[in-house]
Amino acid sequence: MLTEAPHATSPDDPAAWAYRGCADVERQVALADLGNADGVPSALDVVVTMNEAGYHRRRRVVAVEDSGDGRHVVGLGFFIADLRDNPDSADVRVAVLPEHRRRGIGSALLHRMVEIARSEGRSVLQAEVDVADEPDAGGPGVLTAPTGNGRVRADAPGVAFARAAGFDLALMARRSCLTLPLDDALLDRWEADARAAAGREYRLHTWRDDLPQRWHQAYADLEHQLTVDEPNPGLDLEPEQWDADRVRAILDRLARQRKGFVVTGVEHVPSGRLVAMTVLEHGLDTPEFSEQETTVVMPEHRGHRLGLLVKAVNLRAHLAAWPSVRRVWTWNNEDNPHMLAINVAMGFRPAGGAALFQARADGVRSPRA
Numbered sequence: 001m002l003t004e005a006p007h008a009t010s011p012d013d014p015a016a017w018a019y020r021g022c023a024d025v026e027r028q029v030a031l032a033d034l035g036n037a038d039g040v041p042s043a044l045d046v047v048v049t050m051n052e053a054g055y056h057r058r059r060r061v062v063a064v065e066d067s068g069d070g071r072h073v074v075g076l077g078f079f080i081a082d083l084r085d086n087p088d089s090a091d092v093r094v095a096v097l098p099e100h101r102r103r104g105i106g107s108a109l110l111h112r113m114v115e116i117a118r119s120e121g122r123s124v125l126q127a128e129v130d131v132a133d134e135p136d137a138g139g140p141g142v143l144t145a146p147t148g149n150g151r152v153r154a155d156a157p158g159v160a161f162a163r164a165a166g167f168d169l170a171l172m173a174r175r176s177c178l179t180l181p182l183d184d185a186l187l188d189r190w191e192a193d194a195r196a197a198a199g200r201e202y203r204l205h206t207w208r209d210d211l212p213q214r215w216h217q218a219y220a221d222l223e224h225q226l227t228v229d230e231p232n233p234g235l236d237l238e239p240e241q242w243d244a245d246r247v248r249a250i251l252d253r254l255a256r257q258r259k260g261f262v263v264t265g266v267e268h269v270p271s272g273r274l275v276a277m278t279v280l281e282h283g284l285d286t287p288e289f290s291e292q293e294t295t296v297v298m299p300e301h302r303g304h305r306l307g308l309l310v311k312a313v314n315l316r317a318h319l320a321a322w323p324s325v326r327r328v329w330t331w332n333n334e335d336n337p338h339m340l341a342i343n344v345a346m347g348f349r350p351a352g353g354a355a356l357f358q359a360r361a362d363g364v365r366s367p368r369a
């Protein structure tokens, strides 16, 4: 049976059974398909994001089975659309517990996602399929992204499903992991080299778990710049509008999700502008890992090693704040060579990725033969 997840405002709310079920499905799917569940949304994450208004429209549908001992969520469909930007498109995700696959549940959930997209006026659907590793080039059944960068196995369940449904592969994103602890001398060297290259015009600021209000608009400008610059070939995406209110909303959301963060920003002293920044997020209930979020340098300040500088300084602040962390995860489009090069130089190692697919909603068909 498919049903729209009832709304709930706390993970302990009895009505949150579907939100808790979604978190459980995501966790089991990640463990089975990727071998690791770092970064999957917790029940609290699902509840908090489903209660967030203003910037996104989110809907969740669950597949429920009653196996005699109560109802179990065995699959989910998740629809998310920007409310301020990209008015024609939406992201959809379908996930089914491994032991319930190949019975049509994924197809039924996808059908509901397409119906929701139509009712919400979205004609372009994007979908991300997470994969455990990148196969070697030239092997049988290996798909190369149309950009030429990044490969994926055609028989990975999500890839086979998306293609059978009429989605086209647009590009690949690489997931990378930095294993801690790090040699302090390495951090010292990166920082010293980058500071020497950057010169005297730049001043660094590091903030933990909050960001002074005077920098909110500057931070918003950097987030906007990322959406201008990040290469997304093959995906119909336009730059996002950001303002100080949106930054405040994110800071509030992170607090509700029990997520800490460290941000390092670079002020260009002569102009007083914030021209680069990077963010690491850390879930207070998941002591062993953290996630790299936005890193961006304003175009006119590139080429001064500010990317490496902010990342090295921020990583040091992060290690001091949360010494229990053993893994730092990051995502980069395979078509973003400069960011990838910095991460590789810092010791991030490839650990799977995501295939990014797109389809027109009216071109999606049932993946079942």
Ligand SMILES: CC(C)(COP(=O)(O)OP(=O)(O)OC[C@H]1O[C@@H](n2cnc3c(N)ncnc32)[C@H](O)[C@@H]1OP(=O)(O)O)[C@@H](O)C(=O)NCCC(=O)NCCS
Pocket: 029, 033, 092, 093, 094, 095, 096, 097, 100, 101, 102, 103, 104, 105, 106, 107, 108, 127, 128, 129, 130, 155, 156, 157, 158, 159, 160, 161, 162, 164, 367, 368, 369
């Ligand atoms: C992708 C996923 C949702 C499919 O769920 P499902 O319930 O097995 O889907 P269905 O039973 O409706 O399968 C529909 C069709 O997709 C294709 N397909 C699905 N899994 C496949 C696989 N492992 N190998 C080859 N084809 C596959 C087949 O054409 C299948 O039809 P068939 O069973 O009649 O041959 C599930 O494997 C999953 O949760 N994967 C992890 C999450 C993910 O990658 N989501 C992807 C997209 S948003």
